[in-house]
Amino acid sequence: MYDVTAIGELLIDFAARDTDAAGYSTMKANPGGAPGNFLAALSKYGLRTAFLGKVGTDAFGGLLINTLKEAGIETKGIRQDSSVLTTLAFVTFDAGGDRSFSFARKPGADTQLSFEELDLEIIDQAKVFHFGTLSLTDEPVRTATKRAVEYARKKGKWITFDPNLRLPLWNTPDEAREQILWGLSQADVVKISDEEAEFLWGITDEEKAAEKLQKEFGVKLSMVTMGPRGAYLSNEKAAARAACPRVTPVDTTGAGDIFGGSAVAWLLKSGKAPEELDEKELAAMGAFASTAASLSTEMPGGIPSIPSEEAVLKKLRGSEAI
Numbered sequence: 001m002y003d004v005t006a007i008g009e010l011l012i013d014f015a016a017r018d019t020d021a022a023g024y025s026t027m028k029a030n031p032g033g034a035p036g037n038f039l040a041a042l043s044k045y046g047l048r049t050a051f052l053g054k055v056g057t058d059a060f061g062g063l064l065i066n067t068l069k070e071a072g073i074e075t076k077g078i079r080q081d082s083s084v085l086t087t088l089a090f091v092t093f094d095a096g097g098d099r100s101f102s103f104a105r106k107p108g109a110d111t112q113l114s115f116e117e118l119d120l121e122i123i124d125q126a127k128v129f130h131f132g133t134l135s136l137t138d139e140p141v142r143t144a145t146k147r148a149v150e151y152a153r154k155k156g157k158w159i160t161f162d163p164n165l166r167l168p169l170w171n172t173p174d175e176a177r178e179q180i181l182w183g184l185s186q187a188d189v190v191k192i193s194d195e196e197a198e199f200l201w202g203i204t205d206e207e208k209a210a211e212k213l214q215k216e217f218g219v220k221l222s223m224v225t226m227g228p229r230g231a232y233l234s235n236e237k238a239a240a241r242a243a244c245p246r247v248t249p250v251d252t253t254g255a256g257d258i259f260g261g262s263a264v265a266w267l268l269k270s271g272k273a274p275e276e277l278d279e280k281e282l283a284a285m286g287a288f289a290s291t292a293a294s295l296s297t298e299m300p301g302g303i304p305s306i307p308s309e310e311a312v313l314k315k316l317r318g319s320e321a322i
Contacts, residue, residue, distance in 0.1 A: 010064050053113060
């Protein structure tokens with residue numbers, strides 16, 4: 001049995017470490033892909049997880065499968081395809097650690113996953129099914145994802161969703177918007193950034209964004225992240241804000257995924273449904289997730305940067321929030 005099964009992209013992040021006088025970067029390879037980061041955070045905090053996806057038969061595909069295994073994620077649902085290469089993402093940073101992405105994905109192996117290749121028992125055996133929009137950009141993985149979500153909903157699973165907007169991977173912004181809105185309409189729990197809310201609706205107020213998710217899309221638990229300003233969490237019963245601890249970021253890659261995975265881990269450990277959490281519980285969940293995400297920015301990469309539960313709790317006890 002699994003607590004959470006996710007479908008989506010598994011890729012290599014090449015992150016810039018140094019830049020020469022001509023502007024060319026020396027890159028370091030790290031395991032990446034939002035659903036993998038999300039599941040790795042859940043596994044780090046004691047939950048049972050499984051992944052559905054596709055990589056190439058190249059060296060990077062094998063490395064990624066081994067990394068997920070080492071993170072405690074079930075990998076039997078990952079297919080390998082010799083006809084396509086594992087997707088690559090090249091990540092560069094500004095002075096504040098914020099990222100810009102370039103992708104080698106034309107097509108990448110993750111986009112070539114079909115519904116017929118899915119091991120549906122891995123969904124059957126999970127309480128929660130998670131997806132994001134990078135598996136909605138191309139066929140056949142778009143159809144595979146939509147059918148998997150439909151299957152999970154019919155089986156009574158909680159659905160969690162992360163828009164994870166990456167405009168360079170979409171043909172047009174309108175297509176991105178259309179698919180994100182579809183994802184929101186399927187979800188019980190949503191982690192969305194303030195930038196994504198502004199992209200979708202021109203909304204810059206996190207409370208209004210959360211209200212829209214609940215009233216127009218039927219989302220039971222909304223989590224609006226705001227970078228170093230923390231997060232706003234709400235359901236029909238209550239709402240709460242969570243601040244971020246003081247950190248010195250070097251790489252924000254995966255921080256949003258780690259927030260989402262940490263929050264869902266806290267939710268599942270609480271034993272409550274998303275709509276049942278009260279203000280105190282929403283605040284505690286947000287504080288744990290914001291702290292885990294913040295600490296992750298002090299280390300490079302996504303999966304390798306996830307802090308231990310002990311480190312998160314220590315920071316919560318001893319640091320001054322901003």
